[in-house]
Every structure is written in structure tokens, then in C-alpha cells.
Amino acid sequence: xxxxxxxxxxxxxxxxxxxxxxxxxxxxxxxxxxxxxxxxxxxxxxxxxxxxxxxxxxxxxxxxxxxxxxxxxxxxxxxxxxxxxxxxxxxxxxxxxxxxxxxxxxxxxxxxxxxxxxxxxxxxxxxxxxxxxxxxxxxxxxxxxxxxxxxxxxxxxxxxxxxxxxxxxxxxxxxxxxxxxxxxxxxxxxxxxxxxxxxxxxxxxxxxxxxxxxxxxxxxxxxxxxxxxxxxxxxxxxxxxxxxxxxxxxxxxxxxxxxxxxxxxxxxxxxxxxxxxxxxxxxxx
Numbered sequence: 001x002x003x004x005x006x007x008x009x010x011x012x013x014x015x016x017x018x019x020x021x022x023x024x025x026x027x028x029x030x031x032x033x034x035x036x037x038x039x040x041x042x043x044x045x046x047x048x049x050x051x052x053x054x055x056x057x058x059x060x061x062x063x064x065x066x067x068x069x070x071x072x073x074x075x076x077x078x079x080x081x082x083x084x085x086x087x088x089x090x091x092x093x094x095x096x097x098x099x100x101x102x103x104x105x106x107x108x109x110x111x112x113x114x115x116x117x118x119x120x121x122x123x124x125x126x127x128x129x130x131x132x133x134x135x136x137x138x139x140x141x142x143x144x145x146x147x148x149x150x151x152x153x154x155x156x157x158x159x160x161x162x163x164x165x166x167x168x169x170x171x172x173x174x175x176x177x178x179x180x181x182x183x184x185x186x187x188x189x190x191x192x193x194x195x196x197x198x199x200x201x202x203x204x205x206x207x208x209x210x211x212x213x214x215x216x217x218x219x220x221x222x223x224x225x226x227x228x229x230x231x232x233x234x235x236x237x238x239x240x241x242x243x244x245x246x247x248x249x250x251x252x253x254x255x256x257x258x259x260x261x262x263x264x265x266x267x268x269x270x271x272x273x274x275x276x277x278x279x280x281x282x283x284x285x
Contacts, residue, residue: 004141005077006132007086009065009096010040012124013235013262022132027073029089029096030063031266037063040266046237049266050274060270064095070103074112083111083141087127087148090118092195113145115152118195121268122233122260122280123157129231129258130282154228154283157192158200158217160210162239162275189214190272207275211242214279215249221283222254228282232256236277237264243277250279 008014010028019026028039031049034056038044044052049060065073077084091097097116104112117124127148134144187210191200203210221227232250236243243261250259264276 003080003082004135004144005082005084006128006135006144007073007084008124008128009088010265011089011094011096011120011267012087012128013121013265013268014125014128015262016041018260022129024128024132025073027065027069029065029094029267031060031270032063033060034058038266044266046264046266046269049269050238060266062094062267062270065099067099067102067106070100071106074103074107078107078109078111083113085113085115085131085141085145085148087115087117087124087131089120089124090192090195091116092118093120093197111141113141115145115149116195117155118152119155119157119192120197121157121159121264121278122235122262123155123192125233125260125262126155126231126280126282127151133230150285151282154285155192155280156217156221156283157278157280158214159190159235159272159276159278160203160207160214161188161190161272162207162277207242207277208245211246211277215246218250218279218281219253221281226283227254228284229254229256231258231260231282233260233262233280234277235262235264235280236275237269237272238274239277242275246277246279 007025010026028042031038031040033052074084086100088097088100100114117127131144131148134147187203187207188199189201189210190197203213234243234246
């Protein structure tokens with residue numbers, strides 16, 4: 001019997017437990033460190049990644065999923081007569097989505113639907129969760145694809161970066177910007193807009209100030225009744241204390257149907273570093 005498969009990749013930062021519970025499949029990106037290649041979340045955890053960085057002083061590089069990987073991932077589902085909806089990392093942030101497009105061309109099928117999330121981390125996850133909810137409602141693959149794709153511009157992703165070291169070492173912040181940021185104790189807030197990551201605000205001082213700025217943006221939408229409260233996500237890279245604070249603040253003022261704490265995987269953590277935390281949600285069209 002035909003089945004609709006909801007698929008994503010490891011940069012969505014959905015836990016294995018949640019993937020299993022909601023019947024979602026995921027393909028890993030790669031992390032290269034010390035001349036070894038690891039599958040994100042399978043061969044290496046975020047904690048192990050940070051330990052290796054500290055022990056060796058080496059900095060990881062990330063690697064996209066290849067077209068061949070995608071063919072091997074999609075083909076068994078398609079051969080079984082299923083339809084597949086893949087929602088992946090934004091095409092402006094990784095070559096992964098381009099690989100998925102090439103794989104679809106090679107597979108020559110009309111039963112594979114590809115959605116460019118235009119986002120990273122739980123910005124992808126929010127769309128994946130909505131897609132599985134649409135599937136649960138009994139919608140067709142085409143309808144799920146269209147409704148989910150229509151939500152892409154309404155996903156709000158904000159992250160505060162605790163340290164500029166990873167952005168600098170990953171080539172995403174110049175040496176001068178890193179030096180100035182460190183001197184001023186800058187905690188840049190990054191957001192996704194038009195599929196690209198950019199600095200949204202540059203608060204100085206403690207992390208708590210940046211957290212409150214992100215929360216206020218969220219509450220502003222809530223006060224205007226502009227939030228889709230099906231799913232709200234607090235995502236972090238080893239920042240459990242700050243995550244608890246943000247969860248408490250959200251629950252004190254808003255009641256999402258699902259408020260999910262998500263932990264950043266290795267690929268996302270390799271670019272943002274330990275202590276990064278964000279709030280991600282969908283606003284109403």
C-alpha cells in the first residue's frame with residue numbers, strides 16, 4: 001500500500017526519539033575532523049565533537065549530502081510505491097538541496113517532492129512537523145507539499161551566538177569583527193531572511209540580554225495574535241540552563257500546543273559553537 005514518507009536531514013536537529021515517534025526519516029550530513037569523516041548524529045554526537053575539538057585544537061568542516069547518497073536514501077521508498085516529501089536545509093546554506101534536486105532528476109519520478117526550507121536547524125524542523133501533521137489529517141502528498149511550501153516565508157528563526165570563535169574559524173566572521181566583538185562582549189543575534197543567515201541585532205553584555213531581546217520579538221507577535229502556536233522550538237548547543245529560562249518565560253505568557261526543546265547536532269554546532277541558543281516559530285500568513 002502506498003505511503004507518504006516525510007523526510008528531512010540531520011540539520012533539522014530533530015531527536016532520534018521524536019523522529020521515531022512521528023514516523024519521520026532523516027539523512028545525515030557529514031562532519032570532517034582530524035582526517036576522518038563522521039555522519040552527523042550517527043557516528044558522532046555534539047558532545048563528542050566539542051571534546052575532540054578541545055583535545056586536538058582542530059576545527060571541523062562540514063560536508064553536504066551527495067546526489068548518490070540521496071538516490072540510495074529515496075530509492076527504496078519509491079520502489080515500494082511510496083511518495084516522499086523531503087524538507088531540507090536551505091539551498092543558500094548548503095549544497096545539500098542541490099544534491100536532492102540532482103537525485104530527483106536521476107530517479108526520474110513524479111512521486112518525490114522537494115521543499116527548500118530556506119532555513120537551518122529547527123527552522124527546518126517546524127516545516128517537517130507541520131508536514132507530518134498534514135499527513136495525519138489525511139492530506140495527499142501534493143496537498144502536503146503545497147501547504148508546507150507555502151509556510152516557508154513565515155518561519156522565524158533567531159539564534160544568539162555566545163562566542164564568535166566558531167564563526168571566525170569557519171570563515172563566517174573576519175578577524176577584525178571577532179576582535180571587536182570580543183572586546184565589546186557582543187552577542188550577535190542571527191536570523192534567517194530570504195533564505196540567508198545574517199546578523200539581526202548586536203546586543204552587548206550578558207547572554208541574558210540577548211535572550212530577552214529574542215523573547216520580546218516572540219511576545220510581540222503573540223500580542224498581535226500573529227503566532228501559529230502549533231509548534232514552538234527552543235534549540236541550543238549545550239545551553240541547557242538558558243533553554244530552561246526561555247521555556248519558563250514562554251510558558252508564563254503563551255501556551256503553544258507543542259513547546260519543544262531541541263539540541264543542535266554536529267553540523268549546526270560546528271558553525272555556531274557551544275552556548276548558541278535560539279527560538280523558532282511560525283507566524284500567521
